[in-house]
Amino acid sequence: QDKDKLKICKPNDPPSAETVKDMIKYARNVIEEFRRAKHYKYILCLTLTLLACLDKMGAVFEDSNVYMLHMMYQAMGVCLYVQDWEGALRYGQKIIRPYSKHYPSYSLNVASMWLKLGRLYMALNNRTAGVKALKRAIAIMEIAHGKDHPYISEIKKELEDH
Secondary structure (H helix, E strand, C coil), rough: CHHHCCCCCCCCCCCCCHHHHHHHHHHHHHHHHHHCCCCCHHHHHHHHHHHHHHHHHHHCCCCCCCCHHHHHHHHHHHHHCCHHHHHHHHHCCCCHHHHHHHHHCCCHHHHHHHHHHHHHHHHHCCCCHHHHHHHHHHHHHHHCCCCHHHHHHHHHHHHHHC
């Protein structure tokens, strides 16, 4: 799956190997810098940094590229932090398909993303999509944790309450 995980834009007119190598180096540096910056920078600075990085990386990498996914996940987290539910949902929707492809069928990373999406849909009054996403999260978690796990009971209660 490495080819998929490192997918680049424009396969018919691919960037040079040097451009891809430079972008991978850039992405790794930005990811590390962002991890450190989360502890001391203002949210506006983090948001601007993320948007600039996603724009620059998006010129070379597909959204399914692991470096793009990492930055989109961070951007989703920033959106959640500032209560921008629509923004968080947009990033989550871009993330879920590649996550489902890159991770094993019963990955808790995928379940966690479905859970976040379900809660976002519910918060945005899209109950149909919310129920569907939460049920997908439950299906994965029942395999990973077992049907009697407290997390699953909690999510099922959320469904009943909505």
